[in-house]
Amino acid sequence: METTVGLRERKKAATRQAVHEAALRLVVEHGLDHVTVESIADAANISRRTFSNYFAGKEDAVLYGEEQRFRTLVRKVRAQPPALRAWQALRGATEELYREMGEPEREWAQRTRLARQHPSLLARQLANHAALERDLSEALSERESGVPPPVMAAAFLVGLRLAAHLWSDEQESRTLIDVMNETLDHVARPFT
Structure with a gap:
C-alpha cells in the first residue's frame, strides 16, 4: 500500500518544524525564562492559538527535534x-x-546544554526519555538478550545520554558518533 503525504500534512510538518526552530533560536539567544509562547509564535509567524495546536508549551517546542529522533530510533530498532x-x-x-541524519549541528549541542541548565526543560526531557525507554523495552521484548528488556533499554539510554553530555562538554572536538560508539562499547560489556 502506497502512502503519500498530502499537501496539508506537509504544511503542518513545515509549520511544526518552523515553530521548533524559532523556539530553539529564541531560547538559545535569550534563555528559556525570557521567552514566551507569544514570542515564539511571533517569530514563527503564527498565532498563539496555532502554536497551541502544535505544542503544549515552549519546552515541547524546543525539544521537538529530539522527540522525532526518538520515534525514528524505535522504528529502526523494530x-x-x-x-x-x-x-x-x-x-x-x-x-x-545517525548515518541518515548526519553529524548533529550546533543546535543539538545547544539543546543538550540548555536541558542541563533549565529545570523545566530537563523535566520535559526526562519525561521524553522515560517514554523512549518504555517504547524501546517493548521493541526489544521479542529479541534474545539474556537481560530483561527494561534493563537493557535503560542501560542503552544512559549510554546515549552520557555520550551526548561528553560530546557537548568537549565543545564538539570529536564527532558525536565517535563519542557514542566509545561510550556504548563500555556500556555493552555486560550485554554482549
Whole structure:
C-alpha cells in the first residue's frame, strides 16, 4: 500500500518544524525564562492559538527535534533483522539513524546544554526519555538478550545520554558518533 503525504500534512510538518526552530533560536539567544509562547509564535509567524495546536508549551517546542529522533530510533530498532540480538539491534538502529541524519549541528549541542541548565526543560526531557525507554523495552521484548528488556533499554539510554553530555562538554572536538560508539562499547560489556 502506497502512502503519500498530502499537501496539508506537509504544511503542518513545515509549520511544526518552523515553530521548533524559532523556539530553539529564541531560547538559545535569550534563555528559556525570557521567552514566551507569544514570542515564539511571533517569530514563527503564527498565532498563539496555532502554536497551541502544535505544542503544549515552549519546552515541547524546543525539544521537538529530539522527540522525532526518538520515534525514528524505535522504528529502526523494530525494523532491524529478527536474528539480531537485542543489543545489536539497538546499536544497528542507532548507527543507521545517525548515518541518515548526519553529524548533529550546533543546535543539538545547544539543546543538550540548555536541558542541563533549565529545570523545566530537563523535566520535559526526562519525561521524553522515560517514554523512549518504555517504547524501546517493548521493541526489544521479542529479541534474545539474556537481560530483561527494561534493563537493557535503560542501560542503552544512559549510554546515549552520557555520550551526548561528553560530546557537548568537549565543545564538539570529536564527532558525536565517535563519542557514542566509545561510550556504548563500555556500556555493552555486560550485554554482549
